[in-house]
Amino acid sequence: MLFVEDQTEEQQLSLITITENDLGDDNSGSESTSGLLQASRDAFQQAAAFNWGQARFRIRGLDNEYGTTLINGLAMNKIYDGRPQWSNWGGLNDATRNQEFTLGSAASDYTFGGILGTQEINTRASIYRKGSRVSFSGTNTNYSWRTMGTHASGMNTNGWAFVVSTSRRWAEEGYFDGTDYSANSLFASVEKKFNDKHSLNFTSIYAQNRRGKTSPNTQEVNDLKDFKYNSYWGWQDGQKRNSRVKSIEEPINMLTHYWKISDKTNLNTTVAFQTGFVGNSRLDYQFANNPDPTYYKNLPSYFLKLQSSYAQTGVDDQGNPIYGNQDAIDARNGFLNDGQLNWNSMYYTNMVTNGGGRSAYVLYEDRTEDKQWSANSILSSTLSDNIVMNAAVNFKKLNSRNFQKLLDLLGGSYFLDVDTFYTDDAAESDLNNPQRKVVVGDAYGYDYDLNAVVIDGFTQFKFNYKKLISTLHNLYQNAISKRREL
Numbered sequence: 172m173l174f175v176e177d178q179t180e181e182q183q184l185s186l187i188t189i190t191e192n193d194l195g196d197d198n199s200g201s202e203s204t205s206g207l208l209q210a211s212r213d214a215f216q217q218a219a220a221f222n223w224g225q226a227r228f229r230i231r232g233l234d235n236e237y238g239t240t241l242i243n244g245l246a247m248n249k250i251y252d253g254r255p256q257w258s259n260w261g262g263l264n265d266a267t268r269n270q271e272f273t274l275g276s277a278a279s280d281y282t283f284g285g286i287l288g289t290q291e292i293n294t295r296a297s298i299y300r301k302g303s304r305v306s307f308s309g310t311n312t313n314y315s316w317r318t319m320g321t322h323a324s325g326m327n328t329n330g331w332a333f334v335v336s337t338s339r340r341w342a343e344e345g346y347f348d349g350t351d352y353s354a355n356s357l358f359a360s361v362e363k364k365f366n367d368k369h370s371l372n373f374t375s376i377y378a379q380n381r382r383g384k385t386s387p388n389t390q391e392v393n394d395l396k397d398f399k400y401n402s403y404w405g406w407q408d409g410q411k412r413n414s415r416v417k418s419i420e421e422p423i424n425m426l427t428h429y430w431k432i433s434d435k436t437n438l439n440t441t442v443a444f445q446t447g448f449v450g451n452s453r454l455d456y457q458f459a460n461n462p463d464p465t466y467y468k469n470l471p472s473y474f475l476k477l478q479s480s481y482a483q484t485g486v487d488d489q490g491n492p493i494y495g496n497q498d499a500i501d502a503r504n505g506f507l508n509d510g511q512l513n514w515n516s517m518y519y520t521n522m523v524t525n526g527g528g529r530s531a532y533v534l535y536e537d538r539t540e541d542k543q544w545s546a547n548s549i550l551s552s553t554l555s556d557n558i559v560m561n562a563a564v565n566f567k568k569l570n571s572r573n574f575q576k577l578l579d580l581l582g583g584s585y586f587l588d589v590d591t592f593y594t595d596d597a598a599e600s601d602l603n604n605p606q607r608k609v610v611v612g613d614a615y616g617y618d619y620d621l622n623a624v625v626i627d628g629f630t631q632f633k634f635n636y637k638k639l640i641s642t643l644h645n646l647y648q649n650a651i652s653k654r655r656e657l
Contacts, residue, residue, distance in 0.1 A: 230287060231286075231287070233286065233287050234254070235254055235255065235287065236248065236252065236253030236254045237253075237285045237286050237287040238284075238285055238287030238288050238289065238290070239279075239282050239284050239285055239288075239289045239290070240255040240289075240290045240292070241281055241282060241289065241290065241291045241292065242260070242291075242292045242294060242374075242376075242423070242425070243292075243293060243294055243295070243372075243374065243425055243427050243439075243441045243443075244281045244282075244291070244427075244439060244441050244547055244549050244563070245425065245441050245443050245545050245547055245565075246282060246545075246565070247259065250543075250567060250569050250571075250623050250625060251571065251621060251623075256419065256421065256449070258354075258378060258380045258419040258421075259376065259378055259419070259421050259423060259445075260292075260356070260358075260376050260378055260423075261354060261356060261378050261380055262317070262319065262338040262339075262340055262354055262355075262356035262378060263336055263338060263356050263358045263376065263378065264319065264338075265304060265319065265321035265336050266294065266321060266334065266336040266358040266360075266376075267292050267294075269292065269293040269294070269295075269298055269299070270290060270291060270292050270293070271290075271291040271293070272288065272289070272290050272291075273288050273289045274288045275287070275288050276288075278561075278631060278633055279291070279561075280549075280551055280561050281549060281561075281563070282563065282629070283629040283631070294334075294358075294360045294372070294374045294376075295360070295362060295372050295427070295429070296323070296324075296332040296333055296334045296360040296361055296362035296372060297325075297326045297332040297362050297364065297370070297372075299323035299325075299332075299334045299360075300323060300325075301323055301324065301325030302322075302323060303320075303321065303322040303323075304319075304320070304321045304322075305318075305319070305320045305321075306318070306319050306320075307319075311346055312345065312346050313342070313345045313346065313350070313352055313382065314340040314341055314342040314345060314352040314354070315341065315342035315343070315344075315345070315352075316340070316341055316342070317338065317339070317340045318338065318339055319336070319337070319338035319339075320336065320337055320338075321334070321335070321336040321337075322334070322335055322336075326362075326364065330363055330364035330365065331361070331362070331363055331364075332361070332362045332364075333359070333360065333361045333362070334358070334359070334360040335358065335359050335360075336356075336357075336358040336359075337355075337356065337357050337358070338354075338355075338356045339354065339355050339356075340352065340353075340354040341353050341354070344411065345382075345383075346399070347385040347399050347401050348385075348399055348400060348401040348404065348411075349383055349385075349401045349403060349404025349411045349413050350382065350383040350384065350385050350401065350413065351382070351383045351411070351413060352381075352382045352383070353380075353381045353382070354378070354379065354380040354381070354382070355378075355379045356376075356377065356378040356379070357375075357376075357377045357378075358374075358375070358376050358377075359374070359375045360372065360373070360374045360375075361373050367431065368430060368431045368432070369428070369429070369430055369431075370428075370429040371426070371427070371428055371429075372426070372427045372428075372429065373424075373425070373426050373427075374423075374424070374425050374426075374427070375422070375423070375424050375425075376422065376423040376424075377420075377422040377423075378419070378420075378421075378422075379419070379420045380417075380418070380419045380420075381416060381417070381418045381419075382416065382417055383403070383404065383413030383415065383416055384403055384413065384415040384416065384417060385401045385403065386400075386401050386402040386403050386415075386465065388400060388402070388465065389465075391470060391471070391472055392465050392470070395470075395471075395503065395506055395507060395510075396506075396507075396510060400510070401413075402463060402464050402465045402510070402511070402512070403415040403512070404511060404512060405511040405512030405513055405514045406511065406514065406515075407514040407515070412512075412514060414452065414453060414454050414512060414534060415451070415452060415453055416450075416451075416452045417449075417450070417451050417452075418448075418449070418450040418451075418452075418536075419447075419448075419449050419450075420447045420448060421445055421446070421447030421448070421449065421541065422445070422446065422447055423443060423444075423445045424443065424444050424445075425441055425442065425443035425444075425545075426441065426442050426443075427439060427440065427441040428440045428441075435552060435553040435554075436550070436551070436552040436553070437550070437551050437552075438548060438549070438550050438551075439548070439549045439551075440546075440547070440548040440549075441545075441546065441547055441548075442544075442545070442546045443544070443545045443546070444542075444543070444544055444545075445541065445542075445543045445545070446540075446541065446542045446543070447540070447541065448538055448539060448540045448541070449538070449539045449541075450536040450537065450538045450539075450576070451536065451537045451538075452534055452535065452536045452537075452578060453534070453535065453536075453537070454512075454517075454532060454533070454534055454535075455532070455533050455534075455535050455586075456531055456532045456533075457529075457531055457586070457587060457589070457591050458531055458591060459520060459531035459532060462512060462513065462516075462517060462532060463512075464506065464509070464510050464511055464512060464513075465510075469502060469505075469506065470502060470506065471499040471500075471502045471503040471506070472499075473499075473502070474496050474498040474499040474502060475496065475499055514581075517531075517532040517581050517582075518581055518582040520532060521580070521581050521582040521583035522582035522583070525583060527582065527583060527584055528583065528584050528585070529583060529584070529585060529586070529587060530580045530581060530582070530583025530584070530585065530586045531583075532581050533577060533578075533579060533580055533581055533583070533586045534577075534578045534579040534581060535575050535576060535577050535578055535615075535616075536575070536576045536578050537573075537575060538573070538574055538575070538576045539571060539572070539573050540571070540572045540573075541569060541570070541571045541572075542569070542570045542571075543567060543568065543569045543570075544566075544567070544568045545565075545566065545567050545568075546565075546566045547563055547564060547565040547566065548563065548564055549561070549562075549563040550562045550563065554632075557634060557635050557636055558632060558633070558634055558635075559632070559633045559635075560630070560631070560632050560633075561629075561630070561631050561632075561633070562628070562629065562630040562631075563628055563629055564626075564627075564628040565625070565626070565627050565628060566624075566625070566626050567623070567624070567625040567626075568623070568624050568625075569621070569622065569623045569624075569625075570620065570621075570622055571620065571621040571622075571623075572618075572619075572620050572621075573617070573618075573619055573620075573621060574614040574616075574617060574618035574619070575614060575615050575616035575617060575618070576612065576613070576614055577609055577610065577611050577612065577613050577614075577615060578611065579611065580610065580611060584610075585608040585609065585610055586608070586609050586610075586615070587606060587607070587608065587609075588600045588601060588604075588606075588607040588608070588609050588615040588616065589606065590616075600615060600616055600617070
């Protein structure tokens with residue numbers, strides 16, 4: 172009797188789950204490598220993922236643009252920055268458990284890969300274990316509660332198989348102050364097996380995510396408040412309103428054809444379409460003071476001069492700094508007593524001071540709207556007992572619109588499409604429409620398209636000779652023995 176290792180169970184048992192907030196923020200510094208979210212029994216990686224977290228550890232210090240994440244053979248890394256958007260399938264843990272991971276520069280059957288390895292997520296309906304699963308959990312991190320349900324039918328006698336999975340994660344406030352969270356995810360995969368050689372699978376993934384961000388703080392701010400302080404929110408009508416909100420909706424639809432040409436050769440072809448947007452909101456202001464409570468002119472350090480009479484003179488019984496300058500003391504007390512965004516003040520400026528006309532303060536969104544077609548074919552063939560060939564051709568066509576979208580006039584009637592840091596024509600965003608007035612929903616500031624067509628392919632041969640491996644092993648053992656003798 173021949174026993175074969177169940178790779179599916181192996182991958183499920185070893186999957187490390189990290190939220191997309193950990194893995195897919197706005198810059199490379201806050202993004203982890205894909206290796207922390209893989210099916211891997213490597214003890215070091217698991218300890219790093221669970222105990223250290225993405226903010227303190229990156230494999231080899233590399234950003235995750237050096238790794239490749241794939242779904243059904245299609246690379247999910249964005250064309251413009253090379254990084255995957257983990258939120259596109261966030262919350263669908265049960266639906267994305269079928270993974271194959273290659274570490275470092277090891278050969279992958281699906282792509283040429285990078286120095287950080289590859290992750291292939293397979294959503295073929297027939298490979299999911301038949302059954303249903305419902306879970307409910309609580310946490311004190313980015314969200315408070317999560318509910319998730321998954322059902323897999325298995326392949327029936329008519330050649331049909333389907334999988335559905337849905338989840339919701341939410342929090343009125345996460346671990347940090349003012350960080351609300353709302354995410355809904357839906358997954359569906361349907362496969363039709365026509366015969367032993369041909370099978371067709373359709374996968375649809377929709378993941379909507381909206382979360383309030385937390386501010387990076389200087390040591391001075393942490394000393395005055397604490398590490399959970401978040402300067403991005405303020406009170407409005409008795410509710411905490413965060414000015415920095417990240418919203419993501421980029422549904423994915425893909426169709427995959429599996430062709431078993433022979434017992435030793437397979438050809439898999441996938442076509443996918445993805446559209447949607449990623450938005451990051453923030454405040455904008457003109458001819459007015461910076462509303463950020465941690466703006467350097469609002470902090471005690473701004474009033475401290477080189478003269479000793481202006482310097483910090485010590486700390487009190489609670490460890491708070493004592494200043495020898497009254498302006499610094501006033502700034503310190505004001506920051507300690509409040510230190511949050513003042514939404515009422517911004518509304519008052521727009522509605523009363525400016526008479527409800529031009530807004531001095533507005534809320535806008537840095538928005539990216541993508542439309543991308545992708546296609547690829549992957550050929551795998553066992554040429555002999557010792558040689559396996561993998562080859563693929565990939566195609567991507569992207570249209571990406573990037574612009575500032577006005578979200579809220581905060582009580583005013585319009586906002587000027589100008590840059591107040593410049594003068595005359597240099598201040599105008601659109602010279603054909605100087606002093607242009609924009610309202611909610613308008614694009615302003617910048618508005619450009621990024622169009623790209625990418626075609627690539629690879630061929631690789633994997634050789635496996637026991638004699639060569641044995642020879643290398645013996646050479647290694649001999650080298651170790653000689654070193655010990657010396």
